[in-house]
Amino acid sequence: MRMMTSDEDLATAAAHGDGAAFASLLERHYDRLFAFCFRLTGARAEAEDLTQDICAALPAKLASYQRRAKVTTWLYRVAVNAAHDRRRKRATYTKATDGWGDWENNRTAAMKDTNEQIDWLTAAMNQLNTDLRDTLALVLDDMTHAQAADILGVSEGTISWRISEAKKALRAIKEKEDVA
Amino acid sequence: MSDLDDLKAMMDDATPKPDAARRAENLALAQKNFQDLQGSREQPRPTSATEAKGLWTGVTTMLKTFTGKAALTTTTALVAAGFLVMTPQGQDLLRPPTSPEITRTEFDGTAKSSQIESEPLFADEIGSDMLVQEAPSDFVGEVIQAPQPTPNPETLPRVTSPANEPVAPPAPPRPTIAQQPTPSTTSPASDLEMAETTAPDAAAALGLSLEDQQRFRSQSSGTQRILLDSMSNQSPRDASRLSNGNAIHPGAMFSGGGAPQADIVAAPTPNTEAFANDDTNPLKITSEDPVSTFSIDVDTAAYSVVRSSLSRGQLPPAGAVRIEELINYFPYDYPAPDAGDAPFRPTVSTFQTPWNADTQLVHIALQGEMPALDDRPPLNLVFLIDTSGSMNDPAKLPLLKQSFRLMLDQLRPEDEVAIVEYAGSAGQVLAPTAASERTTILNAIQSLGAGGSTNGQGGLQQAYAVAEGMKEDGQVNRIILATDGDFNVGISNPDALKDFIADKRDTGTYLSVLGFGRGNLDDATMQALAQNGNGTAAYIDTLSEAQKVLVDQLTGALFPIAGDVKVQVEFNPAQIAEYRLIGYETRALNREDFNNDKVDAGELGAGHSVTAIYEITPVGSPAQLSDPLRYAPNTVAASSDELGYVKLRYKEPGEDISQLIETPIIGESIPGTEANFAAAIAGFGQLLRDDSYLGDWGYDEAITLANANRGEDPFGYRTEAVQLMRLAQSLSR
Numbered sequence: 009m010r011m012m013t014s015d016e017d018l019a020t021a022a023a024h025g026d027g028a029a030f031a032s033l034l035e036r037h038y039d040r041l042f043a044f045c046f047r048l049t050g051a052r053a054e055a056e057d058l059t060q061d062i063c064a065a066l067p068a069k070l071a072s073y074q075r076r077a078k079v080t081t082w083l084y085r086v087a088v089n090a091a092h093d094r095r096r097k098r099a100t101y102t103k104a105t106d107g108w109g110d111w112e113n114n115r116t117a118a119m120k121d122t123n124e125q126i127d128w129l130t131a132a133m134n135q136l137n138t139d140l141r142d143t144l145a146l147v148l149d150d151m152t153h154a155q156a157a158d159i160l161g162v163s164e165g166t167i168s169w170r171i172s173e174a175k176k177a178l179r180a181i182k183e184k185e186d187v188a
Numbered sequence: 189m190s191d192l193d194d195l196k197a198m199m200d201d202a203t204p205k206p207d208a209a210r211r212a213e214n215l216a217l218a219q220k221n222f223q224d225l226q227g228s229r230e231q232p233r234p235t236s237a238t239e240a241k242g243l244w245t246g247v248t249t250m251l252k253t254f255t256g257k258a259a260l261t262t263t264t265a266l267v268a269a270g271f272l273v274m275t276p277q278g279q280d281l282l283r284p285p286t287s288p289e290i291t292r293t294e295f296d297g298t299a300k301s302s303q304i305e306s307e308p309l310f311a312d313e314i315g316s317d318m319l320v321q322e323a324p325s326d327f328v329g330e331v332i333q334a335p336q337p338t339p340n341p342e343t344l345p346r347v348t349s350p351a352n353e354p355v356a357p358p359a360p361p362r363p364t365i366a367q368q369p370t371p372s373t374t375s376p377a378s379d380l381e382m383a384e385t386t387a388p389d390a391a392a393a394l395g396l397s398l399e400d401q402q403r404f405r406s407q408s409s410g411t412q413r414i415l416l417d418s419m420s421n422q423s424p425r426d427a428s429r430l431s432n433g434n435a436i437h438p439g440a441m442f443s444g445g446g447a448p449q450a451d452i453v454a455a456p457t458p459n460t461e462a463f464a465n466d467d468t469n470p471l472k473i474t475s476e477d478p479v480s481t482f483s484i485d486v487d488t489a490a491y492s493v494v495r496s497s498l499s500r501g502q503l504p505p506a507g508a509v510r511i512e513e514l515i516n517y518f519p520y521d522y523p524a525p526d527a528g529d530a531p532f533r534p535t536v537s538t539f540q541t542p543w544n545a546d547t548q549l550v551h552i553a554l555q556g557e558m559p560a561l562d563d564r565p566p567l568n569l570v571f572l573i574d575t576s577g578s579m580n581d582p583a584k585l586p587l588l589k590q591s592f593r594l595m596l597d598q599l600r601p602e603d604e605v606a607i608v609e610y611a612g613s614a615g616q617v618l619a620p621t622a623a624s625e626r627t628t629i630l631n632a633i634q635s636l637g638a639g640g641s642t643n644g645q646g647g648l649q650q651a652y653a654v655a656e657g658m659k660e661d662g663q664v665n666r667i668i669l670a671t672d673g674d675f676n677v678g679i680s681n682p683d684a685l686k687d688f689i690a691d692k693r694d695t696g697t698y699l700s701v702l703g704f705g706r707g708n709l710d711d712a713t714m715q716a717l718a719q720n721g722n723g724t725a726a727y728i729d730t731l732s733e734a735q736k737v738l739v740d741q742l743t744g745a746l747f748p749i750a751g752d753v754k755v756q757v758e759f760n761p762a763q764i765a766e767y768r769l770i771g772y773e774t775r776a777l778n779r780e781d782f783n784n785d786k787v788d789a790g791e792l793g794a795g796h797s798v799t800a801i802y803e804i805t806p807v808g809s810p811a812q813l814s815d816p817l818r819y820a821p822n823t824v825a826a827s828s829d830e831l832g833y834v835k836l837r838y839k840e841p842g843e844d845i846s847q848l849i850e851t852p853i854i855g856e857s858i859p860g861t862e863a864n865f866a867a868a869i870a871g872f873g874q875l876l877r878d879d880s881y882l883g884d885w886g887y888d889e890a891i892t893l894a895n896a897n898r899g900e901d902p903f904g905y906r907t908e909a910v911q912l913m914r915l916a917q918s919l920s921r
Contacts, residue, residue, distance in 0.1 A: 020808030022222075024816050026762075030222050034215055042206035047199060056210045063218035067225045075810055148196045178195070 015079035023070045034066070037083055040149075044084065047145035048091045050133050062090045077158075084151070085159045088142050095138060132181045136174055143170040244473070244814030461706065463493075463507035464715035466773035468878045473814055474761040480769055481777040483789030484554065484753040484798045485510070486744075487718060488737070489703055489711065491517035492727035494876065495908075496706055498915045499729075504876060508711065511771030511873030512800065518869070518905050519741075520797045520862045522555035531749040532556040532792055536834055536851055539859035541803055542867050542893055543885030546811035549870075550767075550802040550853055551863045552757070552834060556749050558795035567603040567666065567746060568620070568658040572651040573636060574671035575609045580638035583729070584705040588670045589633050591702070591734035596630070598742050599623035606654050607632050610647025620658050645688065655697045665697040666746055669717065672705045685713060689721040690788065696842065698791070699723035700745060702737070715774060722751065722791050740903060744793035750838040752789040752846060755800060756782040757853075759832040765812045766805040768881065770870045782837060785846045792838070799866045803881065804831065830854060861897045865906060868894035872913050875920075887917035 013021075015033065022030035041062065046055035069086050073079075133141050146156040147167070157164040472480065490513035497504035525533035535553040542549075571592060579585045599605070601624035607617040618632035651667045659665050689699065699721030701714045706729075718725035724745060726737045737745060754777060759767050781787040792798060805812050832853040837846040859867065871890045874882055891913045898906040 017806070017808045024807070027219070027222060031215070031219055034218055038211055038215060039206060042211070043203045046203050052204050052207075055204075056207055056214075059206070060210070060214045060217065063214040064221055066218055067222035070222075075808065144195075148199045 016075055019070065019073050019079045019082070020075055023073050030067070030070070033079070034063070037080070040080075041083060041087060044087055044145060044149055045091070047133075047148060048087065048142060050141075058087070058091055058094055061094060062087055065090065081155060081159055084146060084149075085161075088146075088159060091142070092138070132178055135181060136177055140170050140174040140177065143167055144174045147171055244471075461505075461508075462710050462712040463505060464712035464774055465507040465510060466776075468880075469769045469771070469773055469776075471766050471768045471813060471881075473766055474759045474764045475817070478761055479756060479758045479779050480767065480802070481754065481756045481779050481782050482769065482772045482800070483719075483775045483777055484755060484792060484800075485512045485772060485775045485790050486516055486793060486796050486798055487513050487715070487725040488517040489701075489714065489725040489727035490514060492729045492733050493703075493706075493711065495733075495912055496727070496729040498912050498919065500706075501919065503916060503919050506877045509873055509877040510774060511870055511877065512775070513771075514873045515771065515799045515801070515866050515869045516797075518865070518909070519903075520553065520555070520799065520866065521899065522553040522797050522862060524555050525557045527557075530847070530849055531838070531840070532753075534834065534836055534849060534851055536853050537859065537863055538804075538831060538853060538856050539863065539867075540856065542864075542889065543871055543882045544803070544811055546809045547803050547805045548856060549859075549863075549867055550757075550804055550831070551859070551866060552755065552800045552802075553862070553866075554753070554792065554798040554836070556744070556792045556794060556796045556798075558743075559747070559749065561743060564743070564747060566660075566663045567599065568655065568660075568663050569599075569603065569605050569746075570651045570655045570658070570665075570667045571605065571607045571633075572647050572667050572669045573607060573609045573617075574611075574647070574669075575636050575638050576611045577638055578672055579704070581705050584672055585636065585638050587728060587731065587734070588702070588704055589636065590731055591728055591738055592633050592670075593630065594731075594734055595738035595742065596623065596626060598739055604658055605629050606658065607636075608647060608651045608654055609636055610650070611638075614646040614650040616650065616654060620654070645685070648688070648692070652692050652695065652697060656695060659696070664747060665695075666700060666723075667697060667721075668700045668702060670702045670704060671714070672703065672710070683716070686716050686720045689717055693720065693722045693788070697722075698748060701725040703727040719774070719790070720788060722748070722788070724791070724793070736903065736905070741793075741795075744796040747794040748791040748841050749794050750792040751841055751843075752785070752787075753792050753798070753836065753838045754782050754787075754789045754846075756835045756837075757802065757832055758835075759804065759853075760828055760830055761807075762828065763807055763831045764804045765807045765809065765816070766814060768803045770801045770803060771873065772800060782835070785839070785844060801866060801870050806831075861899045864897040865894060865899065868897060869909065872909070872916070876916060887913055887920070891917070 013029075015036070018029045018033040018036075022033055038059075042055060042059045045058040045062070046052065049055050049058055066086065073082055133144065136144065142160060143156060146159060147153065151159070153164050153167040153171070157167045160167070487510075490508060490510035493508045494504045494514065497508065522535055523533055525531065532554045535551075535555070537551045537553075538548050539551065540549070541547045573588065575585065579588075596605075601622060603623040604620045605618070605623055606620040607629075609615055609617050617636065618629065621628055623629070648667075648669070651669070655665045655667055693699070699717060700723045701718040701721075703711065703714050703725065704727075711727075714725045714727075717723070726733075726745070728734050728737065756779070775790065777787065777789065790798075830852040834851050834853060836849040838849070839846045868890050871882065871885060871893070872887075875887060875890060879886075891910060894906065894910050894913060898910070901907055
């Protein structure tokens with residue numbers, strides 16, 4: 009029965025305090041959520057941390073779940089917002105630890121990145137601005153432009169524009185690298 | 189790289205698997221936070237003084253605790269009447285197109301306006317078969333006279349007559365009324381049952397003293413309409429009254445200075461019908477009230493009454509529509525019990541509600557076994573036939589005679605028949621006679637003639653005595669009461685009759701009630717008799733209906749296979765947020781009655797099927813009408829996938845100890861023809877009665893659904909139902 013129950017039913021049950029429903033809902037979506045976090049952040053460690061943030065905050069967020077939304081849509085919105093929060097926190101932190109701390113951070117991050125041999129794509133995505141990256145992450149995760157627009161709270165046209173901008177930017181990066 | 193697909197493929201390759209340890213950690217963290225949050229939610233704030241209430245709960249509580257539903261009804265009626273009296277538009281509505289005229293009705297011996305002396309003016313117009321009868325003495329006390337300058341009727345003699353012929357009185361009464369400084373309000377309480385109970389409450393609520401009420405109340409013949417005249421204190425007033433149904437605005441207009449005249453609305457067709465019904469079953473919240481208990485109902489009277497109304501071009505009164513009887517009118521092809529099993533077999537299915545995509549119907553079907561007819565026990569039948577004056581109508585006694593002749597052909601030589609008639613007094617017309625002596629029986633039936641009052645109780649007493657005398661081991665005793673239900677001598681109050689019948693049913697004699705005729709059909713009495721006398725009620729409006737009840741389904745009507753069949757359903761609050769039983773309003777039982785074998789319930793006849801339908805709202809469905817409670821305890825049994833659990837109790841005929849059948853309600857399935865047709869009829873019944881749960885679903889959809897699921901329909905009943913739906917659709921426009 010649980011496996012047959014729709015995400016929406018589970019989420020509603022969870023919002024009403026059904027612990028088992030919440031567990032199976034999260035179980036179902038964890039991998040997808042993590043993959044999405046990775047696309048948003050472009051780094052494994054970051055993705056793990058972001059996923060953790062989301063997991064920690066999700067129970068409280070459940071109250072905001074409206075049944076008319078699909079669970080995936082709602083979950084992506086939560087993830088995008090969590091990523092924003094994290095970046096903002098990171099920005100503050102970076103400012104506070106200006107100097108060698110920042111350098112140290114970058115260095116360890118770079119080392120990890122090298123270790124995990126991420127390809128240029130994630131690196132390139134990291135060079136995109138956050139709006140473009142969020143949008144691209146969503147669209148690459150099989151979201152339609154309409155769904156992405158819904159999640160990010162912008163118009164569908166904006167999404168289309170951002171995708172073409174992202175493509176343009178990626179092409180530019182690629183060309184630059186090819187030249188180099 | 190130019191294509192997003194490439195990009196996606198690259199991205200997918202690049203995306204790592206989540207770290208298993210971190211994954212478990214994060215999930216655990218989420219669960220912990222979840223539980224913490226629940227903990228804090230569960231604790232009510234200590235400072236909170238008021239209970240949290242959802243809108244639904246609030247309204248329910250308000251309605252429950254409100255001292256008088258009656259008071260509400262009356263005040264609403266007063267406002268409506270105020271509109272009629274106080275506004276020019278309202279007065280136009282009240283004023284008849286021609287000059288005021290009184291239509292003679294059943295009570296016209298009494299219904300004289302205040303200036304007409306109370307002699308029986310219409311004596312010469314009353315046919316010889318009509319009987320003018322003094323009202324029972326208790327009635328006199330119920331006419332409370334207001335202090336007024338003009339005389340009031342002293343007594344209300346009652347004319348029992350086929351209440352269908354309007355006769356104009358010699359002179360239209362024109363009660364004159366002293367000009368009033370204050371407005372008067374008349375409240376035509378249209379629902380007699382309601383009004384009857386309402387009047388004293390309402391008066392009290394309005395702060396009126398007894399003198400300020402002028403209450404006319406007919407005695408218990410079923411004509412119970414109330415004219416409540418609530419005027420300002422000390423106003424002398426006059427009230428002209430016509431009988432039943434249409435209250436008259438008693439005057440007191442305040443235009444200009446001239447003496448205003450009473451506006452009189454004539455009752456077009458006097459109607460003294462009383463129907464047994466309760467308010468539509470309310471929506472129940474599973475977490476508060478998970479158990480629903482009722483008795484089966486195999487009566488079919490409501491369907492025939494609905495058909496009879498529709499055929500006459502009127503929508504049936506909502507009170508006449510008992511949805512379960514509409515559904516159970518039809519034979520269904522449910523799976524029959526296997527030999528050696530219980531006498532009936534329950535089938536429970538769940539499917540999507542036709543009128544609401546977000547709810548489901550739980551369809552509970554009981555199919556009774558059809559025992560081999562050849563070795564059926566001999567029958568002892570007592571025909572108890574109402575031959576009172578009111579039965580003198582082509583649709584009553586003559587139809588009754590024809591019906592019994594049809595039935596006689598179905599009996600076997602070893603069966604016995606006795607006939608008891610009752611009018612003013614009861615008498616045995618035919619001593620117990622073997623069914624093989626057909627001519628004797630037919631002659632006795634033919635000799636019956638109508639006239640006199642209706643001493644139903646006397647007739648019942650004699651019939652039970654005769655049945656007792658016919659009783660032998662291994663035989664089935666049954667009284668078949670044929671009546672228009674209008675009991676006016678002896679016990680006539682349905683409640684008192686119930687007690688009387690309940691005593692008698694322990695003798696093992698079954699009682700079937702056949703209703704005839706319209707106009708003064710006392711459905712409430714019939715229901716009281718059949719429900720309490722281990723019997724069924726059917727309403728015979730046409731000879732084809734007689735054919736159905738007394739020929740085609742005679743076996744089921746006469747041979748019970750299970751007695752006191754009770755149904756109890758417990759819903760799982762983890763799966764079902766709300767539920768609603770469709771119909772069975774008059775059959776509700778208390779939760780504890782289910783296991784109490786002393787409590788009476790419906791009988792199931794051979795081969796009969798019974799259908800009950802619940803509309804359920806799954807947890808989290810957008811169709812949920814009530815908000816979940818914020819502080820409700822979190823004790824949901826989430827582990828069970830069952831939607832609910834159905835328990836059935838029945839007694840083998842003649843046994844005192846009940847047996848139990850249990851079956852869970854499981855998930856959704858595709859409805860079959862039979863279930864779909866039952867759902868269509870349930871929808872039809874709600875359209876006739878109260879469509880507040882149906883949304884946009886209307887007659888078109890009901891007709892389509894019923895039409896598509898007529899199945900084999902060998903007798904054409906379902907085809908007829910579709911015709912009736914069409915008729916109702918046209919009439920409701």
